Amino acid sequence: MEENYTFGEVMITEEQIKKRAKEIGAEISNDFKGEKILAVGILKGAVLWMSDLIREITVDTQIDFMAVSSYGASTKSSGVVQIIKDLDTGIEDLNVIIVEDIIDSGITLHYLRDYLLGRKPKSLKICTLLDKPDRREADIKVDYTGFVIENKFIVGYGLDYNQLYRNIPYITCLEEVKTV
Numbered sequence: 001m002e003e004n005y006t007f008g009e010v011m012i013t014e015e016q017i018k019k020r021a022k023e024i025g026a027e028i029s030n031d032f033k034g035e036k037i038l039a040v041g042i043l044k045g046a047v048l049w050m051s052d053l054i055r056e057i058t059v060d061t062q063i064d065f066m067a068v069s070s071y072g073a074s075t076k077s078s079g080v081v082q083i084i085k086d087l088d089t090g091i092e093d094l095n096v097i098i099v100e101d102i103i104d105s106g107i108t109l110h111y112l113r114d115y116l117l118g119r120k121p122k123s124l125k126i127c128t129l130l131d132k133p134d135r136r137e138a139d140i141k142v143d144y145t146g147f148v149i150e151n152k153f154i155v156g157y158g159l160d161y162n163q164l165y166r167n168i169p170y171i172t173c174l175e176e177v178k179t180v
């Protein structure tokens with residue numbers, strides 16, 4: 001643990017997340033009845049949420065991953081989106097669902113959506129575990145949202161601070177320790 005930070009309260013438990021995965025998985029299965037989908041997880045943060053979600057989807061599902069970087073070793077967005085790992089296969093004529101850990105400024109997903117739409121998928125939807133709408137800078141329509149949260153810096157359940165705390169099995173926040 002970095003010395004000037006501490007964990008805040010537990011904001012969302014593992015049980016709450018699993019319950020939302022079940023609900024959203026059922027919604028997606030219903031929306032895509034008789035169709036095939038490709039779930040695209042955004043590395044690394046979405047890995048835990050993606051694994052919960054896809055196990056609740058009952059229609060034929062393929063998975064793939066992309067890695068993008070819009071943040072350095074800080075809690076502020078640089079606004080620059082870089083593709084570090086692209087999809088392994090084409091998406092033309094596939095129902096694509098981008099699976100993200102959190103939407104903050106919306107800059108990452110705004111960029112990704114346009115990037116993937118350029119490859120002419122049959123449809124493109126966005127599913128996020130967390131949404132911090134107060135921080136939105138780019139206009140983005142989210143189709144499936146796990147939880148809407150207040151403007152705090154979140155860690156756990158895939159989300160990191162300086163690449164740490166992704167393995168915490170619940171959502172908590174980082175709070176600055178005030179030194180006197």
Ligand code: IMP
Nearest residue numbers: 077103104105106107108153154159160
């Ligand atoms: P956006 O482009 O500002 O929407 O940023 C999205 C990405 O920033 C997410 O996929 C996360 O990797 C990261 N991010 C945004 N807010 C947080 C947070 O509170 N904790 C950890 N990572 C965050």
Ligand code: MG
Nearest residue numbers: 043044045101
């Ligand atoms: Mg991310």
